[in-house]
Structures are given as structure tokens and as C-alpha cells.
Amino acid sequence: MSNDPNDPFDELMRRSLHEEADRIEPSDALPEIRARAHAQRSAARRPWLLTAGLAAAGTAAAIGAFTMLNGPDNTADDGDAVAGSTTTTTATVVPESRTPSVAIPSPAPSQAPTEPPSTSPSAKTVSPTDRGVPEPAVKSTVVPVYWLGQQVGAQKKSAARLYRTWAKVSGRPAEQAVRIMTTKQPTDPDYYSVWRGAALNTVTRSNGIVTVDFKQLPKSNLDPDLAKVATQQLVYTVQGALQDNKTPIQITEAGRSSGKLFGQIDTGTPVSRAAAGEVQALVWIDSPSENQMVAPKVTVQGVAAAFEATVNYEVTNLKTRETRKSFANTAEGQKFSPYAFQLTLTPGAWQISVYLLSDQDGSVTDTDTKSIVVK
Amino acid sequence: MAQPAVVYEECVTHESSWDADEALTAVYTAHYTSLVRLGALLLRDTGTAEEIVQDAFVAMHARWNRLRDPHKALAYLRTAVVNRCRSRQRHLVVVDKHTPRTLPDEPSAEQAVLRTEETDRVIEAMRTLPEKQRTVMVLRYYGDLSEAEIADTMGISRGSVKSHAARASKSLRQLLEQNA
Known part of the structure; x- marks a missing residue:
């Protein structure tokens, strides 16, 4: 190897390899690495730790997710309307309201929805009668995609909770939603998924069961609580896209039920939706979405299950550190219910944090944050 | 926050x-x-x-x-x-x-910012190298590692690092001169 520091060959090599390398900008993977690292440790021994203030660098996420408030009922509780239902009682306030066409899935010409999946490009290993039929494809729709996020103040129960983002998709909504959940990075750097690496095959329904078949399921082992929430992440996402939160989800791998998902969850029988209170984040922001450009007058909307209906918020200008603190009320206390508040902000980058306080000691128990840019 | x-x-x-x-x-x-x-x-x-x-x-x-x-x-x-x-x-x-x-x-595709022609030629030329030689070159010129560090990282002797580097440099110089 040449040791002459001025050798033009060395210079050329160095410059070229650096130039080539600099073209690569990996997206943030710390939350995922942390989740996997903890999942691999003996979960009982070490509780989930929260490292606050992570350097969660640019997740210019691949998802064209945007948010809206979709009515209280979609998240209100079990058995209520799912996300995507047309009960837009409060959706009128939201600027980017879901297009009404959503509720009317227009089958793609070549794919009659009732036909057996001979038309399905992803042909399967099992006969159609066993597997049910795929959902109809649509031109364009908006589906909820759920992610895991830390529950900051958790002491006992599972520390991860479900958070929701929205994505615009075309094709078969539930399949697209699961694909995003298993292959993309969430727009919000505080969210993560333990489904990365799973490869979806099909989503089909037959009487009374929705079957989500994977070519490959995630191989990681998680602690029981996290495994439960991660499984519900799939259930919530699929049911949200299908606009049906009653039908249980059968999870299979290459057409067969495949033992314990995440080393914990029995997939021999279909999985039902867990109550929102058990798995859903107790507070989240639906709108604005992460990194959204907004006008100075911002309406922040979300859903919370808050003690005495109080949702606290703090808004910080990321440059000047100007901070405003106040609170808003949800429509109803103690159960999942929408809240909204208005802000008038100066141009620049701001961070909005909403949080719930413990009724016992006043500590922060749950939070969601969004960074936005005010035009 | x-x-x-x-x-x-x-x-x-x-x-x-x-x-x-x-x-x-x-x-x-x-x-x-x-x-x-x-x-x-x-x-x-x-x-x-x-x-x-x-x-x-x-x-x-x-x-x-x-x-x-x-x-x-x-x-x-x-x-x-x-x-x-x-x-x-x-x-x-x-x-x-x-x-x-x-x-x-x-x-x-989203990352495919166009490379300069020069980089293009170097990367193309690197592709022709056997795996060990290429690894040595990447660690040396991108990783800025010393011979000893490369040897440790790859689990080979310093002598091998030297000879892989020498062979790689020779082929690369030839290729790059040809195409220049």
C-alpha cells in the first residue's frame, strides 16, 4: 500500500469512496435496535428503559402519512366503529378531511371482489376455499397504521402502547397497511415497529375470520407484554383498514399457523382485538402530523383517555426555546375521547407535546410529541 | 419538551x-x-x-x-x-x-444522487476486485484504518493486508489508467 500521503491514487480512492458513501443516508433505526436489544435480554430481569431525548435524526419517512381526526368512535373503545368509518362527527374541523370516496371501495376492473383469488397476483399455497377471499382493491384510500411507542411513566404493565398514523394507499387496503407496518419507518421518530423483516403474503377473509398470511413472520422473541401489544399492532392495523373491528385475525405463515408469535403469542386460534384501554396509547396527536408544514393558526387534535379529561400540552419553539404551556379538555373523561386546542405560532420549527399527569403524584404518565414547521 | x-x-x-x-x-x-x-x-x-x-x-x-x-x-x-x-x-x-x-x-432510487464520473469509474473498478482485496481497500480508504486495524478487523495478518492492498492497488491503477 502506498504510504505517500500525496499520491494522487490515494487521494482519488479516498475521495471516491467517501463520495459514494455519502450518498447513503440511512433512516433512524435506534428505536428498533433498542426494542430488539431489550427483547433479546431476559425480559423479566430488566424492565424497559426509556432513554429520553434520543438523537432521532431525520426520518424523512417513506410514508405519505398525514393525519386527521376521525371521530371519537373509531378509537373510543372495543367494538365501536373502526378508524376509517364514515362517522365523521368531528372530522369536519380537519382541513385534510378524508375523501368521501373512501367508504365506497371501487373494485379495480380486473378484480371482482367475490371471485376466488385466481385474480390475485400473489397466488397462494392453499386452496381459496380454505383461505377466503381477498379484500377488493381500491384506487385510493386512507388507512390507519399503528406503531409502538413508549409509555413513559409505565411502572408495571407493558411499556409500549399503540400509536396511530395515517397513510394513503392504493390497492388492497389491509395488505397495503400491513406492508407499511412491516417495511417502512414511521414518520414520527418516537414510534417503532417490531414487525420489520416480516413479509406479508395475503390478507383474506372467510366467514368470521380474517386471515393474515405471511411468507415470513418476525423471528424475534419479545417479553409477554410487548408481544401482546405488538400482536395487537397487527390486529388494529388490519381491522382499521378493513373497517371492521369485530372479526378476529388468524395469523399464519405460508398458509399454516406457526406456533408462538414473538415467542409468546399462540397463533393456533384467531386473535381478537384487545380493549383499547389495554393497548392503545392514552394520549396521541392526530393532527398535525410529524414534520407537517402548517399555517400560524394551528389546531391540534387528538384522542386521549385522561383523568378528569385533562390533556396538558407544552409547545416549544425549537430555536428560541419560547415555550407555552396549558391544557385542554377531552369531550369526556376517563375514556378515549377527542380533544382539540388552537395555537397561534410564529414562523419556525415548533415541537408540540401533549401529556397526561398521574393523578397520584403528578408525574408525566403518557405523552406524544410532534415537530411541525410553521410557515 | x-x-x-x-x-x-x-x-x-x-x-x-x-x-x-x-x-x-x-x-x-x-x-x-x-x-x-x-x-x-x-x-x-x-x-x-x-x-x-x-x-x-x-x-x-x-x-x-x-x-x-x-x-x-x-x-x-x-x-x-x-x-x-x-x-x-x-x-x-x-x-x-x-x-x-x-x-x-x-x-x-431515492438515494441515487448522481455520482461524478470519477467516482463512477473507481466504484466500477472496485467491483472487479476479489472480495478480500475490496474489503481491504474500503477499510483503508473509507474507514481510514491502519494496516494493524484492518488486520484485526478482518482477522488476517498484517502481511496479508499488505499484499491484498498491493495487488488491489495495482489492478485498480491499471484499470483506471486504461479507462482514463
């Missing part, structure tokens, strides 16, 4: 001032991107490089009690990444023999 203070339920007492989580966060912040880039140079496939680097970080976290030192952690990560990339590459070569032209080639 309304982020509350960190909640530790368990007192972590290591000799090092960092626990595994803090180490993970710190080392990740400092080196994740460059390790992915290193992997991508070796593999020419960013997605696989990301996977491999993430695996390496998970392994590093599990082993922090033994490493306890960010410098050792980085050396460990580098070795893990290089080893995994190399074995992946060997596997790909085998696969490639049977299914021609399926080698993952380029970073995905």
Missing part, C-alpha cells in the same frame, strides 16, 4: 459510567451512519447493510458488560459488520453464479 426524566427501575451499577442503553445511544449517534455506509460500500446494497449494522448493534448492546468502552464497542461493531458483510458477499457470489445479474447493485 415534556419528556419526563428517565425512569430507571433498576439501579444499574457497572464499572463503566455508561449502561448498555446509554452506550447504545451514544455509539449509535456517533457511528451508525458511517457503519451503514461502510456496509453499503462492501455489499452495494444499502438495505442489507442497514440490517447487518442493526444486528451488530443489538449484539453490542448484549455484550456491553464485557466491552464497557466505547472504543472497544466501535471496534467490535466494525468487526461484526465487516464479517457479516463478507459472509453475505460470499453467499451472494454463489447465488449470483446460478442466477445471473441479480446482485443488488445500487442504493435505492
Whole structure:
């Protein structure tokens, strides 16, 4: 190897390899690495730790997710309307309201929805009668995609909770939603998924069961609580896209039920939706979405299950550190219910944090944050 | 920020001032991107490089009690990444023999900023090198590692590093002069 520091060959090599390398900008993977690292440790021994203030660098996420408030009922509780239902009682306030066409899935010409999946490009290993039929494809729709996020103040129960983002998709909504959940990075750097690496095959329904078949399921082992929430992440996402939160989800791998998902969850029988209170984040922001450009007058909307209906918020200008603190009320206390508040902000980058306080000691128990840019 | 203070339920007492989580966060912040880039140079496939680097970080976290030192952690990560990339590459070569032209080639479209012609020629030329020679060159010119560090990372002798580097340089110089 040449040791002459001025050798033009060395210079050329160095410059070229650096130039080539600099073209690569990996997206943030710390939350995922942390989740996997903890999942691999003996979960009982070490509780989930929260490292606050992570350097969660640019997740210019691949998802064209945007948010809206979709009515209280979609998240209100079990058995209520799912996300995507047309009960837009409060959706009128939201600027980017879901297009009404959503509720009317227009089958793609070549794919009659009732036909057996001979038309399905992803042909399967099992006969159609066993597997049910795929959902109809649509031109364009908006589906909820759920992610895991830390529950900051958790002491006992599972520390991860479900958070929701929205994505615009075309094709078969539930399949697209699961694909995003298993292959993309969430727009919000505080969210993560333990489904990365799973490869979806099909989503089909037959009487009374929705079957989500994977070519490959995630191989990681998680602690029981996290495994439960991660499984519900799939259930919530699929049911949200299908606009049906009653039908249980059968999870299979290459057409067969495949033992314990995440080393914990029995997939021999279909999985039902867990109550929102058990798995859903107790507070989240639906709108604005992460990194959204907004006008100075911002309406922040979300859903919370808050003690005495109080949702606290703090808004910080990321440059000047100007901070405003106040609170808003949800429509109803103690159960999942929408809240909204208005802000008038100066141009620049701001961070909005909403949080719930413990009724016992006043500590922060749950939070969601969004960074936005005010035009 | 309304982020509350960190909640530790368990007192972590290591000799090092960092626990595994803090180490993970710190080392990740400092080196994740460059390790992915290193992997991508070796593999020419960013997605696989990301996977491999993430695996390496998970392994590093599990082993922090033994490493306890960010410098050792980085050396460990580098070795893990290089080893995994190399074995992946060997596997790909085998696969490639049977299914021609399926080698993952380029970073995905969104990252495909146009390279300069000069870089293009160097990267093309690097492709013709045998795997060991290419690895040595990437570690030397992108990783800025010394001969000894390259030897440690690849688990070969310094003499081998020297001879791989010499052969690689010779072929590259020839190729680049031809195409110049």
C-alpha cells in the first residue's frame, strides 16, 4: 500500500469512496435496535428503559402519512366503529378531511371482489376455499397504521402502547397497511415497529375470520407484554383498514399457523382485538402530523383517555426555546375521547407535546410529541 | 419538551459510567451512519447493510458488560459488520453464479444522487476486485484504518493486508489508467 500521503491514487480512492458513501443516508433505526436489544435480554430481569431525548435524526419517512381526526368512535373503545368509518362527527374541523370516496371501495376492473383469488397476483399455497377471499382493491384510500411507542411513566404493565398514523394507499387496503407496518419507518421518530423483516403474503377473509398470511413472520422473541401489544399492532392495523373491528385475525405463515408469535403469542386460534384501554396509547396527536408544514393558526387534535379529561400540552419553539404551556379538555373523561386546542405560532420549527399527569403524584404518565414547521 | 426524566427501575451499577442503553445511544449517534455506509460500500446494497449494522448493534448492546468502552464497542461493531458483510458477499457470489445479474447493485432510487464520473469509474473498478482485496481497500480508504486495524478487523495478518492492498492497488491503477 502506498504510504505517500500525496499520491494522487490515494487521494482519488479516498475521495471516491467517501463520495459514494455519502450518498447513503440511512433512516433512524435506534428505536428498533433498542426494542430488539431489550427483547433479546431476559425480559423479566430488566424492565424497559426509556432513554429520553434520543438523537432521532431525520426520518424523512417513506410514508405519505398525514393525519386527521376521525371521530371519537373509531378509537373510543372495543367494538365501536373502526378508524376509517364514515362517522365523521368531528372530522369536519380537519382541513385534510378524508375523501368521501373512501367508504365506497371501487373494485379495480380486473378484480371482482367475490371471485376466488385466481385474480390475485400473489397466488397462494392453499386452496381459496380454505383461505377466503381477498379484500377488493381500491384506487385510493386512507388507512390507519399503528406503531409502538413508549409509555413513559409505565411502572408495571407493558411499556409500549399503540400509536396511530395515517397513510394513503392504493390497492388492497389491509395488505397495503400491513406492508407499511412491516417495511417502512414511521414518520414520527418516537414510534417503532417490531414487525420489520416480516413479509406479508395475503390478507383474506372467510366467514368470521380474517386471515393474515405471511411468507415470513418476525423471528424475534419479545417479553409477554410487548408481544401482546405488538400482536395487537397487527390486529388494529388490519381491522382499521378493513373497517371492521369485530372479526378476529388468524395469523399464519405460508398458509399454516406457526406456533408462538414473538415467542409468546399462540397463533393456533384467531386473535381478537384487545380493549383499547389495554393497548392503545392514552394520549396521541392526530393532527398535525410529524414534520407537517402548517399555517400560524394551528389546531391540534387528538384522542386521549385522561383523568378528569385533562390533556396538558407544552409547545416549544425549537430555536428560541419560547415555550407555552396549558391544557385542554377531552369531550369526556376517563375514556378515549377527542380533544382539540388552537395555537397561534410564529414562523419556525415548533415541537408540540401533549401529556397526561398521574393523578397520584403528578408525574408525566403518557405523552406524544410532534415537530411541525410553521410557515 | 415534556419528556419526563428517565425512569430507571433498576439501579444499574457497572464499572463503566455508561449502561448498555446509554452506550447504545451514544455509539449509535456517533457511528451508525458511517457503519451503514461502510456496509453499503462492501455489499452495494444499502438495505442489507442497514440490517447487518442493526444486528451488530443489538449484539453490542448484549455484550456491553464485557466491552464497557466505547472504543472497544466501535471496534467490535466494525468487526461484526465487516464479517457479516463478507459472509453475505460470499453467499451472494454463489447465488449470483446460478442466477445471473441479480446482485443488488445500487442504493435505492431515492438515494441515487448522481455520482461524478470519477467516482463512477473507481466504484466500477472496485467491483472487479476479489472480495478480500475490496474489503481491504474500503477499510483503508473509507474507514481510514491502519494496516494493524484492518488486520484485526478482518482477522488476517498484517502481511496479508499488505499484499491484498498491493495487488488491489495495482489492478485498480491499471484499470483506471486504461479507462482514463
